Amino acid sequence: MPKPSARTGRVTIVDVAQHAEVSTTAVSKVVRNAYGASPEMQAKVRKAIAELGYRPHAAARGLRGQTYSIGVMLPNIRNPFFADIIDGATEVLEDAGYQVLMGPGCNGEAEEARVTETMIDHSMDGVILIAPVSSRQHLEHVARSVPTVIVGRHGRSSSYDSVADDDLSGAALVVNHLADLGHRRIAHIEHLETDPDHIVEMPNAVRADGYRQAMRARRLDEHIDVASTTYTQEGGYLGAQQLLARLHQPTAIFAGADIVAMGALEAIAEAGLTVPGDIAVAGYDNTMFAGFAPVSLTTVDQRGRQMGSTAARLVLDRIAQPRRPASHMKLAPTLIARRTTAVLPH
Incomplete structure (x- = not known):
């Protein structure tokens, strides 16, 4: 097996070409995914690359126009x-x-x-x-x-x-699901944006808008209730605490992200309430832990x-x-x- 170049201490394109018994031009074509390398040639070169542990030099590739x-x-x-x-x-x-x-x-x-x-x-x-x-x-x-x-x-x-x-329709899916289950006091935990320059473009802002639109469409305007915090577990915890302190507690919480829902579940348990017996909770994202049996979180898969x-x-x-x-x-x-x-x- 060829040894790394004595000058650089790393495997070179010449080493790969010698090992695969092909030209350096052929190796270059395979590395660059360029036209002209047959499937058989690609297989030989990639096998040699794997066996030698060859890595193209990023700086040199950058000089030629691509670093991959x-x-x-x-x-x-x-x-x-x-x-x-x-x-x-x-x-x-x-x-x-x-x-x-x-x-x-x-x-x-x-x-x-x-x-x-x-x-x-x-x-x-x-x-x-x-x-x-x-x-x-x-x-x-x-x-x-x-x-x-x-x-x-x-x-x-x-x-x-x-x-x-489509965060607008995603938020409507949650509100309609909860409303169909009989909930009216449906609250939302949103991520508070501080820069008005691009707030309308952010997914959290669109979800919050979708929540309000869906609540109005279900004629639940008077029950619109939003806790503004952050899209973090701590933010969900603090947001749920705000909502649970209301004179009329919500019967359901739509958390703007699964990570926010996890914090909300913690605050609800700390308050001595049960989910979904006392209060229902829905998230957004369908992250891996949402499907874990101990959590089993209702959520939106985006x-x-x-x-x-x-x-x-x-x-x-x-x-x-x-x-x-x-x-x-x-x-x-x-x-x-x-x-x-x-x-x-x-």
Whole structure:
């Protein structure tokens, strides 16, 4: 077996070519997914790459125009829904020969700018930004520098592609489900946005609007009740505490995300109440733990893996065709009814 280059200490394209008994041009074509490499040639080269542990030199590839790396910015690493998106994106990108590199935006515009600018400086071929809080102007600035896909934002731009859930109808699914079970005092825990510049584009704002519209459509205007907090477990806990302190407690709570619902369940249990006997709870996202038997959370499935795979395909399309018209995809959510919601006791 060939040894790594004595000069660099790493396996080179020459080593791979010698091991596979092909030309360096053939290896280069396979690494770049370029036209002209037969299936048999690809198999030989990929086998040699695996056996030698060859990794293309990112800096050198960047000088030739591609690094075969995609940057993914996510708000934080604690919300399990984002893991579903990343799983879907990674599966598509790895199959296409791309490496996924992640960076947390920490739910702040300055932090997001730092992460995205770093990705651009490292010559990544494209970026996927999950639920960014940055202004439209900044997102368009990023898109002018690198192929960009926005996940979770509802605003449209000709500069970047996007994929989002139909949060308006998703919220209506929850309200209608609870109303059909006999609930009237249906409250909502929302994520409070402080920047009016892009608040209407954020999924939490659209869900809150969808909640209000659905309540009015069911003629439950007088029972609209919102606790404004954050999309975190602590936020759900504090939001539920606010709602439970009302003179007329809600009989059902629509939490804007599963992670928020977990905090709400904690506050309800701490108050000595039962779910769904005393109060029903529904989340949003259909994260992995929502289906755990001890939790069995009613929630909305917004197809996180499909959202991620769609975003990955969009960014690959944008890399291949930089001048094509922007695509804006909207996925249809479904309600998953579980044990945390039930018919209102009389």
